Amino acid sequence: MTNTPRAVLAASFTPGETAVPAAKRFTREVMTAWAAMSVSGDAERLAAELVGAVSGEPFEVVWIHHGESVQIEVREKAEAPGYGPPADAISWGVTFTASLRTRWARIELPGSASDTSDEWVTEAGQGPGWLGFLADASDLLAGTLDPDMVPAIIAQIVVPRLATWCAVYTSAHGSGPLRLAYLWHADETQIDALRDQLDALPLPADDGPAVLHTGDWQSLAFPLTARGRRLGVMCLGRRDRFPDEAMQLAEDIGRRAALAMDNARLYAQQAAANRALQRSLLPPDEPTTPGLDFHVIYEPAGETNEVGGDFYDLFPLGDGVWRFAIGDVCGTGPEAAAVTGLARHTLRLLAREGYGVASVVARLNQAILEEGERARFLTLLHGEITRVADGLDISLVSAGHPEALRLRPSGVVESVVSPQSLLGVFPEAAFYEESVHLDSGDVLLGVTDGVTERRSGTRLLDDDGGLAKLLSECVDLSARAVAERIRRAVQEFAPEPSADDLAILVLRAP
Numbered sequence: 001m002t003n004t005p006r007a008v009l010a011a012s013f014t015p016g017e018t019a020v021p022a023a024k025r026f027t028r029e030v031m032t033a034w035a036a037m038s039v040s041g042d043a044e045r046l047a048a049e050l051v052g053a054v055s056g057e058p059f060e061v062v063w064i065h066h067g068e069s070v071q072i073e074v075r076e077k078a079e080a081p082g083y084g085p086p087a088d089a090i091s092w093g094v095t096f097t098a099s100l101r102t103r104w105a106r107i108e109l110p111g112s113a114s115d116t117s118d119e120w121v122t123e124a125g126q127g128p129g130w131l132g133f134l135a136d137a138s139d140l141l142a143g144t145l146d147p148d149m150v151p152a153i154i155a156q157i158v159v160p161r162l163a164t165w166c167a168v169y170t171s172a173h174g175s176g177p178l179r180l181a182y183l184w185h186a187d188e189t190q191i192d193a194l195r196d197q198l199d200a201l202p203l204p205a206d207d208g209p210a211v212l213h214t215g216d217w218q219s220l221a222f223p224l225t226a227r228g229r230r231l232g233v234m235c236l237g238r239r240d241r242f243p244d245e246a247m248q249l250a251e252d253i254g255r256r257a258a259l260a261m262d263n264a265r266l267y268a269q270q271a272a273a274n275r276a277l278q279r280s281l282l283p284p285d286e287p288t289t290p291g292l293d294f295h296v297i298y299e300p301a302g303e304t305n306e307v308g309g310d311f312y313d314l315f316p317l318g319d320g321v322w323r324f325a326i327g328d329v330c331g332t333g334p335e336a337a338a339v340t341g342l343a344r345h346t347l348r349l350l351a352r353e354g355y356g357v358a359s360v361v362a363r364l365n366q367a368i369l370e371e372g373e374r375a376r377f378l379t380l381l382h383g384e385i386t387r388v389a390d391g392l393d394i395s396l397v398s399a400g401h402p403e404a405l406r407l408r409p410s411g412v413v414e415s416v417v418s419p420q421s422l423l424g425v426f427p428e429a430a431f432y433e434e435s436v437h438l439d440s441g442d443v444l445l446g447v448t449d450g451v452t453e454r455r456s457g458t459r460l461l462d463d464d465g466g467l468a469k470l471l472s473e474c475v476d477l478s479a480r481a482v483a484e485r486i487r488r489a490v491q492e493f494a495p496e497p498s499a500d501d502l503a504i505l506v507l508r509a510p
């Protein structure tokens with residue numbers, strides 16, 4: 001074991017019920033970053049045992065990578081009580097300063113000089129420990145869909161297990177000139193000098209492993225190729241000669257890394273396409289609405305914000321007249337997106353052609369039905385707003401949509417529109433307008449079922465008039481403040497993220 005640490009990671013904690021889980025989580029992150037997943041279980045148990053004995057004052061957990069071993073130190077005030085040897089530690093001890101006591105324990109890494117469990121024992125060069133290392137590497141690479149993270153993961157997998165340093169080169173879009181995407185060295189203080197040394201490094205042009213000339217280093221380059229495309233190059237360096245087994249492992253990791261990189265790029269491209277399509281289905285800009293206080297919140301669900309689902313619109317028809325809509329298409333994906341785009345553009349086109357609210361909804365219903373098997377049913381709240389001397393006059397149609405609510409300045413909340421047929425189901429459906437007047441200070445709230453059906457266990461947010469109760473607490477708030485209050489209530493209703501899109505539209509009469 002060398003005396004100079006190769007890497008140090010530390011975090012501070014407060015004693016209590018969350019201390020042990022937090023320390024174990026930190027330990028797992030450290031072992032992942034150091035590609036020491038094979039000892040992660042032992043390391044987490046050590047952390048739990050040492051941290052579990054802490055009481056009173058805040059303390060610090062420090063993990064130190066010595067190359068052939070990792071060491072945990074729990075640093076606390078000197079008056080803390082003593083302890084016995086941790087069960088999983090190879091060596092352990094206690095050190096003191098005037099005000100600090102440090103309890104430490106060390107685990108040897110597989111493949112170190114003092115550990116024989118991972119010796120190369122087969123003709124293929126892969127003992128049981130190294131097969132586990134490859135499995136852990138595969139899991140780690142498969143665990144990210146961020147293409148910018150893959151080079152960092154590659155480097156931290158191979159350093160220090162296979163090489164002293166690793167440089168990963170990639171192209172900007174999977175083609176074109178290569179650039180240094182990530183550089184990692186077992187001794188972080190050497191990274192800048194190594195970077196300068198690698199600036200003049202000529203990368204191999206062929207598709208096989210190649211020997212590179214980088215000063216005193218023994219260096220190898222492995223292509224990162226997936227599905228017939230060269231995505232980059234992984235370069236490894238160490239002072240001594242690379243064992244044949246290490247080269248075989250590096251080639252294997254290179255293949256797995258290339259596939260992970262390709263998958264991450266494809267995923268990122270799909271996510272970007274989804275976001276672009278989603279933006280195309282929403283209003284391009286907020287309209288100028290003199291005399292009308294309004295606010296809209298729209299949050300698509302899911303990591304990639306998959307297209308489809310909820311939508312909204314608000315646009316002017318003339319001086320003091322606007323149309324608005326808030327809707328929810330069944331499902332997500334391209335089919336739902338097609339209905340979303342059809343709905344928003346049809347609403348705008350027909351409204352500007354002079355069709356009334358009920359006529360627009362009826363024609364949209366017919367247009368969705370004409371889509372045939374590609375169609376999805378749609379719930380919709382569509383209305384026309386007219387500014388008048390004593391507030392706002394609104395003509396409304398609610399086609400299978402969650403009820404629209406009006407809040408009076410007195411705190412009274414009431415439903416203002418009757419439910420009618422949802423769209424895309426019944427060809428014979430007829431629609432009629434209902435009139436609503438908003439006096440000064442009145443608020444009209446429209447939401448999608450991402451609000452009303454927000455679930456916590458067996459309860460929904462709108463059970464027993466939950467949404468109306470929330471709205472009644474919003475007297476004298478602006479439209480923006482009302483919308484934000486509703487969104488916050490949705491977020492806090494359950495600990496887990498919402499699985500449904502969310503749209504909130506608030507109108508307030510001046």
